[in-house]
Amino acid sequence: MSFGPSSPSRRALLAAAALLPLAGREAEASAAAPKSAQSYYDRAAKLAGDDPVLRxxxxxxxxxxxxxxxKPLAPMKTFDDVAVLGTSFVQATALLTSQGIILIDALGSPDDAEKIIVPGLRSVGADPSKIKYVVVAHGHSDHFGGAQFLADQYGARVMMSRADWNLLATERPANAPKRDLEISEGHRLTLGDTTVAFHHTPGHTPGTVSPIFPVRWKGVRHTAMLWGGTAPPAATTDKRTTLSSVLAFASKMRQAGVDVELNNHGxxxxxxxxxxELRAGSAGAGNPFVIGRSRTQRFMKVxxxxxxGRIVQDQEANGGTSSAAAAAFPGRSTHVCC
Known part of the structure; x- marks a missing residue:
């Protein structure tokens, strides 16, 4: 039997043939995609392997x-030009530049600033009066609580994203700093020999920011990132926003050649x-925060x-397992390298 070029039977066969590759791709994607939140958690554990940072x-x-x-945390210089101050729960990171200090986060209260940050800087050989900027990574009290004390005491300028300044203006929490400088996407802050690039990574809060900046270890330059807000937010939509931020920031990290991973919750x-390890000297000549470009990308992929998985778990809890896989892949074309 033969078919004419415009016969209904021929058109039907051609349409069916055209659909085969698409159906194959969909079947392949369906087979590859985890079917449950636990599948994602298992995949993340496999990616982490025996790496203590990723685990x-x-x-x-x-x-x-x-x-x-x-618990108390003794102050420590983690790089030639970086000091960590705080508690076992939350830490402030001081960038010690040739023209003063950029402090990322300010702990939870004026008392924390006075009794932890100020003496902590002195103990590592830095002068707290040289704090020029206090960068608040996100608008939660454990990160901004000591900022106004440092502004009042030393004239430091306080920096936060517009969205999180607005968040504080709406919520009016205790110890909130007075509105000062706004951080915009891609904003670059230079103090002395150090330039910090800020990137919006919303989700944890509407205006969370994550910086990328140079550090030195035994005189050798590296490029560090500090993820601004890790704990997943409660709302599923905010989790999706966080996921999109992770993917976008991983790309920025890759472009910048980031090989150092830092966090404000150690x-x-x-x-x-x-x-x-650094305090005890058990890391040898190396620095355990210098994990390399590949591992920093794997960190973001984990x-x-x-x-x-958390997004799918929300869907499962709401009886939406059929759409869970789609919900877990916003902007799927965005590439995260490993």
Whole structure:
């Protein structure tokens, strides 16, 4: 039997043939996509392997994790030009430039600033009166609480994204700093020999920012990132926003050649243990925060995978398993490298 070029039978066969590759791709994607939140968590654990930094991240992003016990943390220079000050729960990061200090986050209260940040800087050989900028990574009290004290005491300028300044204006929390400088996407702050690039990474809060900046270890230059807000937000839509931020920031990291991973909560990335390695000298000549470009990208991929699991878990809880996989892949064309 033969078909004419315009016969209905021929058109039907051609249409069916055209659909075969699409159907194959959909079937392949369906087979490859995890079917449950646990599948994502398992995938993240496999990506993490035996890497203590990545395993800590998986644990931190696993649902149901309780708040850690807060303990004192002795100040420590983690690089030639970086000091970490705070507690076992939250830390402020001081960038020690040739013209003063850029402080990323300010702990939870004026008392914290006075009794932890100020003496902590002095103990590592830095002068707290040289704090020129206090950068608030996001608008939660454990990050902005000491900012106004430092502004009043030393004339430091306080920086935050517009969205989180607005958040504080709406919520009016205790110890909120007076509105000052706004951080815009791609904003670059130069102080002395250090330039910090800020990127919006909303989700944890509407205006969370994550900086990329140079650091030196034993005189050798590296490029660091500091993820501004790790704990997944409650709302599914905000989790999707966080996932999109992870993917976008991973691309910025790759472009900048980031090989150092930092966080303002050292419990989520094995940072506390790495600080103690440096303190004890057990890291040898190396620096455990210099994890290399590939591992920093894998860090972001593990975070993205865990967030996808959290999104699907929300869908499962609402009886939406049929659309869970789609919900976990916003902007799927965005590439995150590993």
């Amino acid at each position: 800590a991240l998986v644990k931190a992003l696993t649902p149901g994790l309780g708040m850690p016990t807060v 419990g989520v990335d094995n940072g506390l243990a790495r600080i103690e 975070m993205a995978t865990m967030l996808r």
